[in-house]
Amino acid sequence: MSVIVPDEILATTGLSDSEMKQEIAIMLFAQEKLTLAQASRFAGIDRMTFQHILASRKIPVHYDVSDFEKDLENLRDMGRL
Numbered sequence: 001m002s003v004i005v006p007d008e009i010l011a012t013t014g015l016s017d018s019e020m021k022q023e024i025a026i027m028l029f030a031q032e033k034l035t036l037a038q039a040s041r042f043a044g045i046d047r048m049t050f051q052h053i054l055a056s057r058k059i060p061v062h063y064d065v066s067d068f069e070k071d072l073e074n075l076r077d078m079g080r081l
Helices: 007-013 017-030 036-043 047-056 065-077
Strands: none
Touching: 007 017, 017 036, 017 047, 036 047
């Protein structure tokens, strides 16, 4: 699915294409519609950078026990634990 944002909307907001994607990703993450990984991928930036942006806006990172367990599993699969 593609979403087309008219040039006049971008001009009104003063945002570039990439900034608009980032704002959408932040909004969807804050509403718990996207995970951290999904939102950062959508925004086209790495997770740490996305987390810094969230922190600068005082948006908490949703990270629960299930996320922690997934991270541990991924680290084990990568041979880092």
